[in-house]
Amino acid sequence: MSSPHSQTGKFPKLLPAICGKYFTAIAAAMLINGSVVAAEGKPNPEKMQELQKIMQHQMMQMKPELQAKVKALSPKTKQLLMKILAQHSRYSDTATLRQVMTEVLADYQSMVSGIMTDNNEQAADSARRLANHRIPVGGLLPYLGLENINDERLAILSGFNDSVEGNAKKLAAAADAGDMTTAASLVGSISTGCVSCHAVFRGQPGRSNLLR
Numbered sequence: 725m726s727s728p729h730s731q732t733g734k735f736p737k738l739l740p741a742i743c744g745k746y747f748t749a750i751a752a753a754m755l756i757n758g759s760v761v762a763a764e765g766k767p768n769p770e771k772m773q774e775l776q777k778i779m780q781h782q783m784m785q786m787k788p789e790l791q792a793k794v795k796a797l798s799p800k801t802k803q804l805l806m807k808i809l810a811q812h813s814r815y816s817d818t819a820t821l822r823q824v825m826t827e828v829l830a831d832y833q834s835m836v837s838g839i840m841t842d843n844n845e846q847a848a849d850s851a852r853r854l855a856n857h858r859i860p861v862g863g864l865l866p867y868l869g870l871e872n873i874n875d876e877r878l879a880i881l882s883g884f885n886d887s888v889e890g891n892a893k894k895l896a897a898a899a900d901a902g903d904m905t906t907a908a909s910l911v912g913s914i915s916t917g918c919v920s921c922h923a924v925f926r927g928q929p930g931r932s933n934l935l936r
């Protein structure tokens with residue numbers, strides 16, 4: 725089986741020492757306090773190394789002004805970003821966050837469709853797909869706006885991640901167990917996560933700058 729990152733195809737062989745050192749430090753810190761892995765229940769140095777490579781690759785794709793902002797983040801924020809990344813195994817070399825979001829919406833709709841038709845397999849599979857949505861090219865940060873790349877703003881990501889990905893996984897488990905009432909009750913918490921994140925990190929989609 726290929727590693728998730730091999731899907732990106734053009735992974736650079738040589739990474740600048742600065743990126744390497746930076747993310748090695750994060751990975752080491754995480755291994756010591758075990759925050760990523762403890763959440764998953766099992767420490768996994770291989771996974772940590774893979775995440776570290778993915779983050780290095782993302783850093784190299786960023787323009788210097790964004791790189792500088794990312795480097796200035798606190799260890800706590802960096803750990804949070806790693807923890808979010810650790811929950812995903814699909815990466816795109818080309819898809820933007822907008823494209824990923826359109827796909828997330830399609831999964832969300834399919835999930836609700838499964839619930840409404842008592843199709844627990846459709847509901848569970850769609851919810852799992854949603855929870856493990858693709859990571860856009862360059863990661864999440866390039867799409868959030870430079871003004872949001874600081875510890876205070878990014879700390880909010882944790883709650884959104886729990887309400888969307890966390891509840892989608894719970895919904896999948898409920899659907900697996902044939903408990904569609906519980907599954908249905910989780911849809912609201914998931915949408916609240918979508919809407920709250922949009923309220924913080926997104927404006928109205930498709931606004932024209934040609935209107936007064």
Ligand code: HEC
Nearest residue numbers: 821822825828829832867884888917918921922925926929
């Ligand atoms: C981590 C924060 C975050 C979460 C959680 C989130 N979104 Fe988004 N979403 C964004 C951002 C940021 C954009 C704007 C991206 C851009 O325009 O580059 C966006 C854009 C969108 C768009 C508009 C795409 C377009 O054409 O402009 C849709 C649809 C969407 N999200 C659906 C969802 C759904 C459904 C969920 C929940 C299942 C969700 N989002 C959860 C941050 C989030």
